[in-house]
Amino acid sequence: MFSMIFKDTKSSVGQLISNNLHTMxxxxxxxxxxxxxxxxxxxxxxxxxxxxxxxxxxxxxxxxxxxxxxxxxxxxxxxxxxxxxxxxxxxxxxxxxxxxxIPERYAKYNLAPIDTFFAMGRGLQKSATETSAAIDVTALExxxxxxxxxxxxxxxxxxxxxxxxxxxxxxxxxxxxxxxxxxxxxxxxxxxxxxxxxxxxxxxxxxxxxxxxxxxxxxxxxxxxxxxxxxxxxxxxxxxxxxxxxxxxxxxxxxxxxxxxxxxxxxxxxxxxxxxxxxxxxxxxxxxxxxxxxxxxxxxxxxxxxxxxxxxxxxxxxxxxxxxxxxxxxxxxxxxxxxxxxxxxxxxxxxxxxxxxxxxxxxxxxxxxxxxxxxxxxxxxxxxxxxxxxxxxxxxxxxxxxxxxxxxxxxxxxxxxxAASDITNNPAVKKRVAAIDAKMAQRAAPFDERLIEQQKSLKLPLFPTTTIGSFPQTRDIRINRNKFAKGTISAEEYEKFINAEIETVIRFQEEIGLDVLVHGEPERNDMVQYFGEQLNGYTFTVNGWVQSYGSRYVRPPIIVGDLSRPKPMSVKESVYAQSITTKPVKGMLTGPVTCLRWSFPRDDVEQKTQAYQLALALRDEVNDLEAAGITVIQVDEPAIREGLPLRAGAERDDYVFWAADSFRVATSGVRNSTQIHSHFCYSDLDPNHIKALDADVVSIEYSKKDDPNYIAEFKDYPNHIGLGLFDIHSPRVPSKEEMIHKIETILKDYPASKFWVNPDCGLKTRDWAETKLSLTNMVDAAKYFREQYKK
Ligand code: MET
Ligand SMILES: [Zn+2]
The missing domain is CATH 3.20.20.210 (TIM Barrel)
Incomplete structure (x- = not known):
């Protein structure tokens, strides 16, 4: 019926409709x-x-x-x-x-196109069969x-x-x-x-x-x-x-x-x-x-x-x-x-x-x-x-x-x-952000002075060893976390379970001789979500998945309103871990920029404002950890590089400033003797951006880089650094010799007195067998250098 009208271009109705159609x-x-x-x-x-x-x-x-x-x-x-x-x-x-x-190393196997495609995307390892040779090829970058x-x-x-x-x-x-x-x-x-x-x-x-x-x-x-x-x-x-x-x-x-x-x-x-x-x-x-x-x-x-x-x-x-x-x-x-x-x-x-x-x-x-x-x-x-x-x-x-x-x-x-909702607006938070001053973003003393006090209280050896925070997240851990979330086990039962996990991780670290311990993060589903769930101003989806790469999807939490911390978020676990060992245990937090970047941010408030709100919540947490006797606190910022605006210019300069500044607001409320660590992975970092955080110790993913120029760039970095010695994404166990060799190369360009020994990142995706071997080899490599430097 309609087509009839359209064809009849002389009729005025038809003309009107077709004009309208035209301007649609x-x-x-x-x-x-x-x-x-x-x-x-x-x-x-x-x-x-x-x-x-x-x-x-x-x-x-x-x-x-x-x-x-x-x-x-x-x-x-x-x-x-x-x-x-x-x-x-x-x-x-x-x-x-x-x-x-298609690089020859993939093409040569003559796989079906879809398999060549997946091999390029994620690598392929297959043992030989009667009819086909073995395949072993890593993924493209x-x-x-x-x-x-x-x-x-x-x-x-x-x-x-x-x-x-x-x-x-x-x-x-x-x-x-x-x-x-x-x-x-x-x-x-x-x-x-x-x-x-x-x-x-x-x-x-x-x-x-x-x-x-x-x-x-x-x-x-x-x-x-x-x-x-x-x-x-x-x-x-x-x-x-x-x-x-x-x-x-x-x-x-x-x-x-x-x-x-x-x-x-x-x-x-x-x-x-x-x-x-x-x-x-x-x-x-x-x-x-x-x-x-x-x-x-x-x-x-x-x-x-x-x-x-x-x-x-x-x-x-x-x-x-x-x-x-x-x-x-x-x-x-x-x-x-x-x-x-x-x-x-x-x-x-x-x-x-x-x-x-x-x-x-x-x-x-x-x-x-x-x-x-x-x-x-x-x-x-x-x-x-x-x-x-x-x-x-x-x-x-x-x-x-x-x-x-x-x-x-x-x-x-x-x-x-x-816009009018009180879920969105919290005047007290706004007021507190407005009151942030330069002093809040600065440690009481410069690094050299802090270092003396930290060495006095921590008494760490040369080449101190540590890990990045998480230990293997076993099936058992996930099952119990789910049970607790669903209410099938009580809070007491769950706490008992988590404490037992923490104890296992602590005992293992003592046994192999690590210097600065971690509690292992068994209570955390995700390093952003875990904190988001405890902050006011966040909400979560059950099915809001977004592709991150290949078959890896993430479910970013959503920042809906002004952010604040109603009560301590991580103190209980850290305090328990510290109570069962005489070695220092690191408190573990996720930094303001990473919380922001790995969430869907608000679009009605500037991102930097959201970062400062997070910074204040974290500052309270850092101070509470210190007050509870935690002497080393790590605030992870793995996402700090990805937030860097795509173009050079004012917006980028502004980001570089507030990203570092919000980190310092979170971490500068502590005593000189409290050692602040930070951690970065996934990306090429500009040493100057890292320097601006003024963390006492930073750990950086490094094992796959193996690039002397990169170390040279960090040569003048004033504070202490641990360059990651092994890849935590791979089940491969690195030998002690391999890590000794890596450290030797690094030390050509980097002062031994500033060097920490650690893996690339957290171990949550690894299993215990690999973790034990890798970390034991790593600690042995550090011991080897301690001997060398004694002479
Ligand atoms: C992506 S960075 C991860 C840091 C965190 N503390 C962990 O060890 O898992
Ligand atoms: Zn990491």
Whole structure:
């Protein structure tokens, strides 16, 4: 019936409808989480790795997940639905497989493509069988995806890399959707970002990845033209590197790549070039005049780039307005977003504006409806990926003049309720943060003076040995923690159990001769959640999983309001541990920046304010530990590097300051004789940033680095350091000799008097057998050096 009206263009009703249709602002999703509402992807891939399900079953589940995601978006009324946003491990690794960037060490086994893919992502170890030789290959490097907690598998190129199409995943998935009657916009990481985020392989260190652009472009064009043949009218090419400080060559490469595609325009789908996670303004020249159909920008992270980017949108280009946050869980403010989009419409016209998510929704949990335990008041403030899909549609309808008044009204109510809620606001906390002064962020005496007092009271030997905090989290520990959470064992029974665990850990450490002991953290489910659960201002999901890498998902706690500590959080366990030994036991806390980074933060208060609120809560905890007789206190900050803003400039400088300052607020309330430790893993650190924390001792992940330049960088570090001597992610037991060798190399560049002996990180993922052997060897290595230095 409707089609009849449309065809009758002469009728005035038909004209009106078709005009309206014409001016309808489109809605677009840049990517949807692929893990499934109940972690279906994880369950199947892990079962496949264990040989428990067939490859057919694995593919079937993949197909079902894709179909469900497409249908969900279609039913919500989304105009531009992504495909090829699915991956069994990582979308960047997908491209390496697709373009045949497969290092020989994987290719040589001639595995099925999916197994080569997994081998590159996670390594593969298989003993020989009658029909096949043994396989032993480590994974490609895994790196943080910009400033998110997602990790991608780093493309790794060598002189022998030969790009060619290996399969046609984007085409297959496009056709799969088409068969369901759903037209999609395939998404691929763009060629410049793909190369720029990659690196040269060990055997080709002189290779500059971007120099491969010319070889890579025809292969990209080939897959794009296949997409067009399959019926795709548009594709989304992501170039998030546009938000970094891009060197000239990379800016040139952007121009070159998209001009190349333009030269083949008739055989390719229209291109939307997408940037996200920041402003592109410093790279605006690379974008100006670029022959693509549409440009997408992230206006959630960088609304201030609006005027600049609109000024370079070409006469026929569309602007995709990323306004629904792909990185956080807060309900959108429809009135505000609509206003923002309307500014774009005024400049460009409704037919050239698209309402979109700021980035892929990969970084948000799948569906809020799965959260049965959330306080309904708070739940009303959130939107997960499924809800965000609807938000995009509502905002696009609203700016197109469709009637969505009911939705707008409900939204305005919810936004106002959150702003006024006393769950959100705690005047006492605000007052205390406002009263922080420089003195609170400074220890009473400089390090040299503190050291003398600490040596007097702690009496540690040269090369003091310690661990990073956690000991193996056995099945028994998890079972008992769950029982306690469910109420099937009493608080007394649980405490008895935890104390027994602590005692085991203490006795073991005494036995092998460690110097500064830990209690082992058996009571902690997670180093952030454990503290979050004891603070006011946090809330938690039961199913809010987000992919971190491969089949590893995290469930970040959510900061909903001003943060405060109603009572001590860790004192009981530390005091018990200290009461059963004469050696010092370290108190163990998670630092303000790590608590913030590994949570979903508030979007209504600056991140630094949240960090200072956490710092004050931790300061009270640190002081309580000291008052209870704990003389060494470690405040972990493993996430401090990932929070570093992507670009040099004022925002980064500000972060560097408040990240360190909030740590010092947390740790400076103690006596000179109390020794403050901190710990960092996962990343390359700038020694100056670490120095600013003024911790007495820091431990840093190091074992896999083995880079003399890195040690040299820390040479002038004034306080004490332990560089991690063994990899805690691997079940491998390092020998005493191996660690002696490592220490010897370090001591060439580093003063022995400042050196601590410890592993890379906590031991919670290891088992006891490995832990015993590794730590015994480590302590023996320290003893060896003590003997050497006596002479
Ligand atoms: C990711 S850093 C972990 C530090 C923590 N204290 C542990 O040992 O597990
Ligand atoms: Zn660590």
């Amino acid at each position: 602002v489109q809605s677009a999703i840049l990517g949807f989480p692929r893990i499934g509402p109940n972690r279906e992807l994880k369950k199947t891939t892990e079962a496949y790795w264990k040989g428990k399900v067939s490859v057919e079953e694995l593919f079937k589940v993949g197909k079902e997940l894709r179909a469900a995601n497409w249908k969900l978006q279609k039913e919500a009324g989304v105009d531009i639905i992504p495909s090829n946003d699915f991956s069994f491990y990582d979308q960047v690794l997908d491209l390496s497989l697709l373009f045949n960037a 895994m790196v943080k995806w910009f400033d998110s907690n997602y990790h991608y598998v780093r493309p790794t190129f060598s002189h022998s890399t030969e790009f060619k199409l290996n399969g046609q995943k984007p085409v297959d998935e496009f056709l799969e959707a088409k068969e369901l009657g759903i037209q999609t916009r395939p998404v691929l990481l763009g060629p410049v970002s793909y190369l720029f985020l990659g690196k040269a392989d060990k055997d080709s260190l002189d290779l500059e990845p971007l120099s491969l652009l010319e070889k890579l472009l025809p292969v990209y064009a080939e897959v794009l033209s296949k997409l067009k043949q399959a019926g795709a009218t548009e594709v989304q090419l992501d170039e998030p590197t546009l938000v970094l400080d891009l060197p000239q060559e990379a800016q040139q490469a952007i121009k070159k790549a998209y001009q190349f595609f333009a030269s083949k325009a008739s055989s390719l789908p229209e291109i939307t070039l997408a940037s996200y996670f920041g402003t592109v303004v410093p790279n605006l020249n690379a974008l100006k005049g670029l022959p693509v159909a549409a440009l997408h920008f992230d206006f959630v992270r960088a609304p201030e780039q609006f005027d600049d980017v609109v000024s370079i949108v070409g006469d026929k280009q569309k602007l995709s307005v990323g306004i629904i946050d792909g990185r956080n869980i807060w309900k959108n403010n429809f009135a505000k977003s609509s206003e923002f989009v309307k500014k774009a419409i005024e400049k460009l016209g409704a037919d050239r504006v698209i309402v979109a998510t700021s980035s892929s929704l990969l970084h948000t949990p799948v569906d809020l409806e799965n959260e049965s335990k959330l306080n309904p008041v708070i739940k009303d403030w959130f939107a997960f990926a499924t809800q965000k899909v609807k938000e995009v549609v509502i905002v696009s309808k609203n700016v197109s003049g469709k009637n969505v008044s009911a939705e707008l009204e409900a939204n305005a109510k919810s936004v106002a309720a959150r």
